[in-house]
Amino acid sequence: MELDVGRRLKSVRNATGLSQRQLARQAGVTNGLISMIEQGRSSPSIASLKRILDAVPMTFSEFFADDGPDVETFVHRSDELREINLGAALDLSEEAADLLSLRQVGNASRHTIQMLHEVYSPGADTGPELYTHKGEEAGIVIEGQIALTVASRTEVLGPGDAYIFESSKPHRFHNSFTERCVIISACTPPSF
Template sequence: MKRDDRKAGRSVASRQAGAKSRSQKGNPALADLLREARKNKDLSLQDVADATGLSVGLISQIERGLTTPSMRSLRQIADAVEVSVSSLFARTDAEDAGEGRHITRKDMRRVLNLESIGMHMEIMTPTEGTPIQAFVAYLLPGGMSGTEFDSHIGHEFGIIIDGQLELFLGPQRYLLNPGDTFSFNSETPHRYVNSGTTMTYIHWVITPPIY
């Protein structure tokens, strides 16, 4: 792991830890986008709850920025309001349309902060035109994908750069350390958590893209 990436990771972790110590608020920008998308489709909170199986209360909290969804819940809500998950990632004004199809500069990565579950993601591949998607994930101690198992079409591969990851694939549990890699069919029920005491930093690849 390069020094600047380590520094960036520590900066992300410290910002998230500070935010978490002050409150359990979610991501206001994400909340606004989800609420706007729902209203654009003329859907009620109950409509989204019925489509996702999530409670009206949880969806309301997410839309008010009081909490952030798990990775699975985020995809379910995005599907219900008919937007792509990638459209919910914060974008930078630094993006150059001329090279954006092939090159993603470090300061051009799309980012998503999910403070309530202790996770920060940065997409390293272009928005469109690629059959694979690569991203980095930072997990605070106790950070996770969510408490529920997820499954979807695709295949995933990753390498643990720093920290520790507890990966659950169906009934199997794996404890991964720096340098360990994983690969699995995304239709296998899966979830993961940083069960260590320091930030976990992961390079992740998934096909087809889902974020």
């Protein structure tokens, strides 16, 4: 089941008691953008959606979380990882949606760390705009290559290479290579 981003955003906005205009002002985006997203007539960039969710405040993992059973466990099988596929959730074409997959271990709202299994197919990108969020993140490239931009510096990482940085610095991941890239990452506190 795909998430209806517009319906979910409207529900979150109403739950916080904000008008479209108030949310837009707090997020630093236009009222028209909020309206278009809620009507399903526009898909926000990752950076725009992040600004909107920061104004609520809410993390990506909370926004895209399913309402599955509230069971506490310490083991999460591969097929139980929660998909936070931003491409699919943002109503992109099927081809574009398949380029980026973020699978979360457990329910990040119950922990002080968020762990992800990330897969970037060739051409996958977190968006042309660099984004920020609170906390720190770290990861290890397991397979393939990824271009990571933090602030104004871009580095290419390959298998075994790792990164760690303050997530408040603008950043972006982009796979401009011919093979998929797999990363195991963590963010603390859970804010992505």
